Amino acid sequence: MVVRVVLADDEGLVRAGLRSILTSAADIEVVAEAEDGLEAIELIRRHRPDVALLDVQMPRLDGLGAMSAIRAASPDTALIVLTTFLEDEYIADALNEGALGFMLKATSPRELIDGVRAVADGAAYLSPKVAKRVIAGPGARRMSREATARELTAALSDRERTILGLLAAGLSNAELADRMHLAEGTIKSYVSTLLTRLGVKNRVQAAIIGYEAGLVRE
Structure with missing residues (x-):
């Protein structure tokens, strides 16, 4: 499968670099480029890409501000925020x-390609520095989150806990289906149920809970 991507960044050199990196992979195609959030919304509505890479800071409308309109226009497009700034507010707003996905512009070409492939396949993807920022933090706050995560996951069935642990480890729906010997449609139903039971909006938030609850096995 070829992953179709729309890039949105107000700097032409950045867009050219991203395009060069992504199209070096035989299974990724950049179908359009936008200079701001408003143009990104229109191009994504037109092209219905598998993935959209959105810069945080752009003129007229930034990447975070465009996200709700993009999700309404093309619900199946997976969104990755790509930014220079590692700030908690940006991360929280994006999730x-x-x-x-949430990735830094300083990421390696291989990580960028892996991240696009991962979200296109339905998995969550955070740059390692971002994941550390989300999961770590002051000791008291981290312990409180971990206690809350354990409480939330205690009510799950054994199978749900297993699926959540694998989701938190970064497996896509297809990989989960293969690992659990279940149909991919069944996995999607489990994931949807998990999001509801955990009270979260997306896989990234569920993955963080699974990680903080200690469900990821090294």
């Missing part, structure tokens, strides 16, 4: 708006 709350439904981003499946």
Whole structure:
């Protein structure tokens, strides 16, 4: 399967670099480029890409501000926020708006390609520095989150806990189906149920809970 991507960044050199990196992979095609959030919404509505890479800071409308309109226009497009700035507010806003990925512009070409492939396949993807920022933090706050995560997951069935642990480890729906010997449609139903039971909006938030609850096995 070829992963179709729309890029949105107000800097032409950045867009050219991203395009060069992504199209070096035989299974990724950049179908359009936008200079701001408003143009991104229109191009995504027109092309219905598998993945959209959105810069945080753009003129007229930034990446975070465009996300709800993009999800309404093309619900099946997976969103990755790509930014220079590692700030908690940006990360929280992106995840709350439904981003499946949050990556830094300083990421390696291989990580960028892996991240696009992962979200296109339905998995969540955070750059390692972002994941550390989300999961770590002051000791008291981290312990409180971990206690809450354990409480939330205690009510899940054994199978749900297993699926959540694998989701938190970064497996896509297809990989989960293969690992659990279940149909992919069944996995999607489990994931949807997990999001509801955990009270979260997307896979990234569910993955964080699974990680903090200690469900990821090394």
